[in-house]
Amino acid sequence: MTEIARFSHGSRVPGWDEAVDLDLDPAEVPDPATTEVPDDLRAEIEGYMARYPDPHSAALPALTAAQRRHGWCSPEALEQVACVMRVTPAYLAAVATFYDMLRVEPAPPGTHAIYVCTNISCSLNGADALYDAMREAAGDDEAFEVRAFECLGACDIAPMASVDGTYVGPLAPADCVRIVGQCRAGEEVLPERQLDHRKSADTLAREAGLK
Amino acid sequence: VSSELLFEGIDEPGLATLDGYRRRGGYETLPKALRMSRDEVLNELIQSELRGRGGAGFSMGKKASFLPKGDMDKYLVCNADESEPGAFKDRELMQKNPHQLIEGIIIAAYAAAITRAFIFIRGEYAHVADTLERAVEEAKEAGYLGESVLDSDHSLILWVHRGAGAYICGEETALLDALEGKRGNPRLKPPFPANQGLYQGPTLINNVETLSNVPHIVAMGAEEYIKLGVPNSTGTKIVSVSGNVQRPGNYEVELGIRSRDLIYGLAGGPPPGREIKFWFPGGSSSPVLTADDLDVPYDFDSMAKAGSMLGSGSVIIVDDSNDVLDVALKVAKFYRHESCGKCTPCREGTNWTVKMLERIQRGEATPMDLDIMASVQERIIGHCLCVLGDSMAMPIGSMIAKFRGEFEAHMDSARDAADRAAIEAAA
Numbered sequence: 001m002t003e004i005a006r007f008s009h010g011s012r013v014p015g016w017d018e019a020v021d022l023d024l025d026p027a028e029v030p031d032p033a034t035t036e037v038p039d040d041l042r043a044e045i046e047g048y049m050a051r052y053p054d055p056h057s058a059a060l061p062a063l064t065a066a067q068r069r070h071g072w073c074s075p076e077a078l079e080q081v082a083c084v085m086r087v088t089p090a091y092l093a094a095v096a097t098f099y100d101m102l103r104v105e106p107a108p109p110g111t112h113a114i115y116v117c118t119n120i121s122c123s124l125n126g127a128d129a130l131y132d133a134m135r136e137a138a139g140d141d142e143a144f145e146v147r148a149f150e151c152l153g154a155c156d157i158a159p160m161a162s163v164d165g166t167y168v169g170p171l172a173p174a175d176c177v178r179i180v181g182q183c184r185a186g187e188e189v190l191p192e193r194q195l196d197h198r199k200s201a202d203t204l205a206r207e208a209g210l211k
Numbered sequence: 212v213s214s215e216l217l218f219e220g221i222d223e224p225g226l227a228t229l230d231g232y233r234r235r236g237g238y239e240t241l242p243k244a245l246r247m248s249r250d251e252v253l254n255e256l257i258q259s260e261l262r263g264r265g266g267a268g269f270s271m272g273k274k275a276s277f278l279p280k281g282d283m284d285k286y287l288v289c290n291a292d293e294s295e296p297g298a299f300k301d302r303e304l305m306q307k308n309p310h311q312l313i314e315g316i317i318i319a320a321y322a323a324a325i326t327r328a329f330i331f332i333r334g335e336y337a338h339v340a341d342t343l344e345r346a347v348e349e350a351k352e353a354g355y356l357g358e359s360v361l362d363s364d365h366s367l368i369l370w371v372h373r374g375a376g377a378y379i380c381g382e383e384t385a386l387l388d389a390l391e392g393k394r395g396n397p398r399l400k401p402p403f404p405a406n407q408g409l410y411q412g413p414t415l416i417n418n419v420e421t422l423s424n425v426p427h428i429v430a431m432g433a434e435e436y437i438k439l440g441v442p443n444s445t446g447t448k449i450v451s452v453s454g455n456v457q458r459p460g461n462y463e464v465e466l467g468i469r470s471r472d473l474i475y476g477l478a479g480g481p482p483p484g485r486e487i488k489f490w491f492p493g494g495s496s497s498p499v500l501t502a503d504d505l506d507v508p509y510d511f512d513s514m515a516k517a518g519s520m521l522g523s524g525s526v527i528i529v530d531d532s533n534d535v536l537d538v539a540l541k542v543a544k545f546y547r548h549e550s551c552g553k554c555t556p557c558r559e560g561t562n563w564t565v566k567m568l569e570r571i572q573r574g575e576a577t578p579m580d581l582d583i584m585a586s587v588q589e590r591i592i593g594h595c596l597c598v599l600g601d602s603m604a605m606p607i608g609s610m611i612a613k614f615r616g617e618f619e620a621h622m623d624s625a626r627d628a629a630d631r632a633a634i635e636a637a638a
Binding site: 051052053054056057058059060061063064094095098099100101102115119120121123124125149150151152153154155156157158162165166167196199200201202203204205206210211 | 376541549
């Protein structure tokens with residue numbers, strides 16, 4: 001019989017234990033008496049819970065808030081959210097692993113999220129080279145999370161990237177060093193090429209007498 | 212007839228604020244709607260023949276009329292999880308004219324006797340969500356939202372809910388699960404959301420553009436509205452044009468415009484010296500059309516008759532500098548990544564399609580593989596809880612059908628190259 005290759009944790013599935021601390025009981029709702037939750041984070045989560053007929057709806061905004069503070073959905077972050085929401089950390093781990101914007105691998109607070117869109121419209125305009133250049137520009141700096149991302153809904157400025165939520169484009173590989181530098185310096189990223197400042201193609205067509 | 216309705220004055224400075232919107236006559240339709248009975252408003256929406264702008268193209272008024280009558284917790288959810296590759300119309304509508312959407316939501320909620328509403332916006336649209344939240348706050352302060360809207364018997368609570376990055380949440384039942392704080396897995400239908408949706412209550416789910424049409428329909432009346440567009444595809448449509456075109460962007464056109472006029476006349480066509488090889492008329496999930504189909508009118512029925520679909524109205528142009536295999540692989544990899552994994556045909560089918568396309572690329576495939584791949588697509592379509600798998604199967608299937616020769620040529624040359632490399636390595 002052939003030997004089945006297994007990881008050191010005994011499973012054939014890689015990474016299943018990364019987002020959880022196996023020493024804790026993930027099936028238990030954390031005890032408020034022993035779980036410390038920062039006051040402002042607690043207030044924010046409770047604010048979300050009050051918006052919905054069913055407080056469980058606050059899971060995504062609450063996890064996003066916890067990630068902003070901790071850098072990622074760490075076991076500690078899940079524990080704190082679970083304590084306020086009165087659910088198990090396991091429930092939240094299941095939610096967190098489903099969504100692309102929630103990090104289940106360690107990242108320091110304040111990590112810059114650079115998503116380079118590599119979907120069809122952007123790749124038809126050179127997104128793959130842009131992604132490689134962006135990764136090279138960020139190097140192995142832990143303060144950057146550079147990811148090839150699915151369509152970000154800005155094909156009008158293809159190829160483009162989302163830098164900490166700000167959409168910039170069209171970009172050339174040569175722009176990447178500047179983008180990373182501006183992030184490090186805490187400056188606004190490529191102000192002249194932010195989507196927010198762009199006129200609609202429809203308006204431009206009307207001004208040009210095309211419609 | 213002017214084709215400016217939703218995009219009228221879209222770039223006017225300050226339009227995103229309450230004052231700017233009111234300056235353009237905004238929130239003048241709401242009191243008119245509130246003076247009408249709920250059924251009268253609903254009837255206008257049905258008579259307008261407005262079809263959903265999110266992809267399925269179902270009659271908006273009819274969907275609203277399916278909600279049970281009577282005193283119960285009913286919900287309206289605006290689907291702003293625009294994630295279809297090639298679609299970016301809702302982003303511009305919300306970013307530049309959020310109050311138009313909010314007024315549409317208030318009127319639609321009034322028509323269907325709904326008192327709680329949510330806008331589910333994709334997490335990536337962080338700036339747009341900020342704009343929307345500011346607009347909702349303004350509308351609350353001005354008395355358009357909350358208890359007794361403009362002193363009527365209509366009340367509405369509205370919240371903006373941000374997603375966290377998952378294409379599948381654009382599917383209406385997956386969106387409901389995500390909004391309930393779960394993993395975004397689609398639900399079995401029926402029951403349809405109109406009967407049992409959010410928190411098990413009757414729920415009306417509409418796309419951003421659909422709801423943004425509502426104030427205009429009530430303002431001008433259904434009779435005027437149906438004069439826009441063509442029969443069975445009434446009104447205007449914001450079309451996102453992207454890919455290999457010279458002027459990518461959102462264009463508002465009357466439905467029924469000739470595709471060529473949209474792609475060449477407005478978007479400028481492919482770069483000089485290039486020809487259109489194929490195009491997606493309704494986002495990456497629609498079967499591809501070729502340059503032969505450029506004279507097909509751009510409306511729901513004509514696109515269906517041409518063997519594709521209008522979908523969300525997102526045109527992606529691919530010119531002749533591209534290899535069909537590369538595009539097919541991009542599409543397949545996207546759907547493999549976004550498959551939620553709940554249904555086997557989709558989870559496995561998307562994965563195997565990627566593997567087989569990669570075999571072709573590496574030169575390990577035979578022409579029989581194309582038939583197997585086509586049969587995999589057939590086995591996905593219609594066999595899952597939602598249409599995510601179909602969304603990969605339809606374009607891939609159409610690419611194999613229309614460009615089979617190119618796939619085969621690619622296979623041969625890749626195999627030859629692999630053989631040569633093996634011989635050289637041995638020697």
